[in-house]
Amino acid sequence: MPAHFFERNRIMYATTINPFYAARxxxxxxxxxxxxxxxxxxxxxxxxxxxxxxxxxxxxPQLAGIDAVVxxxxxxIGFAYxxxxxxxxxxxxxxxRLVPEFVRITNNGPCFVWQSPLKxxxxxxxxxxxxxxxxxCKMYPARPGKSGCLSWDPIIFWSGRSxxxxxxxxxxHMADLRPWDGYKGDNPLPCPRPLEQVRYxxxxxxxxxxxxxxxxxxxxxxxxxxAGKRFVGIEQDPVYxxxxxxxxxxALLHVPPSHVSI
Numbered sequence: 001m002p003a004h005f006f007e008r009n010r011i012m013y014a015t016t017i018n019p020f021y022a023a024r025x026x027x028x029x030x031x032x033x034x035x036x037x038x039x040x041x042x043x044x045x046x047x048x049x050x051x052x053x054x055x056x057x058x059x060x061p062q063l064a065g066i067d068a069v070v071x072x073x074x075x076x077i078g079f080a081y082x083x084x085x086x087x088x089x090x091x092x093x094x095x096x097r098l099v100p101e102f103v104r105i106t107n108n109g110p111c112f113v114w115q116s117p118l119k120x121x122x123x124x125x126x127x128x129x130x131x132x133x134x135x136x137c138k139m140y141p142a143r144p145g146k147s148g149c150l151s152w153d154p155i156i157f158w159s160g161r162s163x164x165x166x167x168x169x170x171x172x173h174m175a176d177l178r179p180w181d182g183y184k185g186d187n188p189l190p191c192p193r194p195l196e197q198v199r200y201x202x203x204x205x206x207x208x209x210x211x212x213x214x215x216x217x218x219x220x221x222x223x224x225x226x227a228g229k230r231f232v233g234i235e236q237d238p239v240y241x242x243x244x245x246x247x248x249x250x251a252l253l254h255v256p257p258s259h260v261s262i
Contacts, residue, residue, distance in 0.1 A: 051235070051248070068210050069102045069112065069211050071112070073213075076091025134172065168204045173201075188240055198222075209229060212232075214234070217244055222247050226254055
């Protein structure tokens with residue numbers, strides 16, 4: 001493995017950029033941001049991962065040709081994020097913009113989008129017809145004052161180019177979290193997804209490149225690079241972004257050289 005492999009290449013620029021997997025065609029003039037509307041965007045390249053510190057809607061319109069999406073967007077349920085307003089009133093506007101971008105970027109390829117069951121009555125309004133639900137199950141151990149329990153999170157899957165059984169061996173996964181000490185440690189996210197659960201998807205899907213526009217602490221990025229995939233991640237919170245960079249660097253240490261594309 002080259003000595004410079006883990007060196008980060010950082011670029012600071014405005015919203016006029018040429019990102020990884022740049023779009024092949026110009027965006028329609030009506031949908032472009034005004035030329036004087038700029039914001040600071042940071043690009044970091046770590047091995048076969050390209051990461052952007054930015055609002056995802058500043059980057060997504062310029063991406064194309066990525067094989068799959070694996071992401072856990074805000075649920076619109078009032079969750080207390082560090083720097084994002086998860087107001088339920090914002091959910092419709094976000095999903096209305098987000099899903100068409102995923103379909104375009106992947107050429108209607110496989111998308112896996114974590115959701116909250118509290119929004120189940122609205123999914124048919126945003127996700128393509130025929131979407132499926134993957135059950136992300138988690139077994140929690142007994143803890144002081146709490147009994148052991150089983151819970152699960154719905155992952156919405158759709159693809160115009162494959163079926164669920166083409167991408168996953170089964171439409172559920174069990175992550176056994178025993179033993180579990182709560183969310184301690186240096187991870188700045190209070191509720192990270194189990195890495196093994198995201199790896200189940202990244203290891204199984206046929207995609208060679210994966211996008212996560214809500215990167216958070218980098219769980220999807222770590223899973224993707226460990227599976228030998230190219231990864232594109234976007235995160236606007238600087239604390240989450242820095243942690244994700246470090247986590248993906250550590251994940252690459254576990255990747256055989258034959259699985260790495262530089």
